[in-house]
Structures are given as C-alpha cells and as structure tokens.
Amino acid sequence: MIMKVSQSNKLNRAKRFCETNKYRFTEPRERVLSLLLSRHEPLGAYQILKLLSSKQAKIKPPTVYRAIDFWKKNGFIHRIESMNAYIACCEHKHHQNFCIFICNQCNKVSELTLETLSQSITNIIKDKSIVITRSTTELFGSCFECNR
Amino acid sequence: MIMKVSQSNKLNRAKRFCETNKYRFTEPRERVLSLLLSRHEPLGAYQILKLLSSKQAKIKPPTVYRAIDFWKKNGFIHRIESMNAYIACCEHKHHQNFCIFICNQCNKVSELTLETLSQSITNIIKDKSIVITRSTTELFGSCFECNR
C-alpha cells in the first residue's frame, strides 16, 4: 500500500506504542489501522471488512471489530457514533477537548480542538455538580472547500 | 396508563402539534410517545417494541421505528447516538443549544441547555469558515444524586 509520510509516521507511532506497552502489532491490527490512515474518511466495520478481504482470504467480523476496539481503546481511532463508523485519529494530542466534524458533501472528517467547548462543559458541570467521564460531540455540515 | 400531569401535558402538546400541522395522532404514535414520556430513561427501539407488545398483539419493528422517526423529526424525542436509544424531549424549547447527559449509575437522562456550548461551536465555525447543519453532544457521568 502506497502511503504518505504522515500516514506511515502515524503507523510507526502506533507500532512504537505497542512496543512500549507490550501489545502486539499484529497483522489484523496493522491492516485495519493502515486502511483507516490511508483514507481519511469514516468507514464502517463492514466496509473495512470488505476492503481488507480478498477472494481467497475473507476476514471475519470479529477480526475487524477486535482491531477497531484495540485502537479505539488506545486512542488511535475514533468511533463516530452517529454514523456507526470509524476514523483514524488525526491529532493524538487532545482526546478530551475535541469534536468531530463531518462534511456532508465531501465526507471528509476533521477533529476540531475546542478548548471553549470543554470549558463550557466544565462550567455546566460545576453548576449542576455532576461528574463527566466521557463525552462526544459530533458536528455535521459543509467544510471550507465545499462551501465556496 | 397512569401518568403525571406533566407527562399528559406533554402528550397533549404533541396532540395539538399534530392537529395544528395536519399530522395524525395515531395509536402507534401515541403509544410510543406515552411510553417514552412515562419512563424518563433511554429506551432502545426493541425495548419499546417489547413493552408495547402483549401476547395477543405483537407490534412489529417498522411500526415502532416509524413512530420514533415521526416524533424525532418533529422534536418530541431525541436519539442518543452512542446508545442506540431514544428519550422523550424534556424541554421543547432549545433544540440547538443543548446536550444530553446520561448518568451511568441511575441511567437518568437530562437535557442541559448550553448557550456557551453553541457559542463555542459558533466561534470555531467562524474561524474555519465551515457551516454546521446538525450537532450532537452527549455526556456520560454521574449525576448530582448518585454523586454524593
């Protein structure tokens, strides 16, 4: 698979992450993450399944879902809840203060860092004395490019 | 079904909404909305299905989904994307500036009005010159009551 430098960088980072943490950088894990890195658009689990299967070697759902779960748990991919789809994380910094933006027209995804968002969530929490352990924000619309 | 005043108020509002807009306030619609109003917790479509079915009269998935879609489209119920579940709208005012909070422990849902949230989204949009047509924010954690 031909990939851009940034993609192979990210894959290397993932590999190093595995080494550091004594997880295995196995074939299904590598293939799933590579695929998501190579196409920066949301892919459903069964799309991934299809794209990784050849006529001879059919991959099965659990193989894909396990790899997805592994990378998701470790912050390398995100699930887009309102689409049942997955994308490779493009930042790997924030993971609290971010939201996902999906362009309805070109289908591209970006992660927006939103300090003010997390700030406003923090504020409301303080008022209501609730504790937040997880949050997702997903925005749909049209991106800069599609917009002009 | 025994219901609190506020619930029957909301049901009446829904009924009036239908009259005003020439939609029909049909039996499946009424039953689905009543159920969601009576239990203010997230219910999956198939939970609704079960709760509305008796031994004699089994309801089928499309019946439930149609009612859900109808009320959702018209702002009377919300889908919680990260749970594949539905709740009755408890406010019916905002619908732009709100997010859903789900308590992991008691499973109660509340809708939080978040002007600052929409404000911070607005800001980021201005910067990036993108246009947002839809957004969801879902927060998970523990509520005031479960928290002390």
Next chain:
DNA sequence: CAATATACTGTTATATTATAACACTTTGAA
C-alpha cells in the same frame, strides 16, 4: 531447553438494530 501462562487470532453462530417493499386502511378534499 521445556512447561506454562497470556495475549491474540480464526471460525461459527447469533444477537441487536434498522430498513425495504408492498398490500391495505384511514382521512380529508375535490
């Protein structure tokens, strides 16, 4: 080196969530 524990994969089967398609019914308006 073997023995063994652990993490991971392969496979089959099945659960869960959602929709397509089409015939039928209700309702209101022409």
Next chain:
DNA sequence: TTCAAAGTGTTATAATATAACAGTATATTG
C-alpha cells in the same frame, strides 16, 4: 364518490455487533 395522501400491517432482509470456543504465537520462568 372518487381520489390522493398519509399512515399502518406484515414479511423479509440488511446492517451492525458480539458470544463462545478452539487454536496459535509470544514471552516468562523453572
């Protein structure tokens, strides 16, 4: 009364996700 539109009932099936269990790869330790 006829007709169009909105809505329901029903069957079948699509799309998404997980359970369960046997087998394999890898690292540890005796």
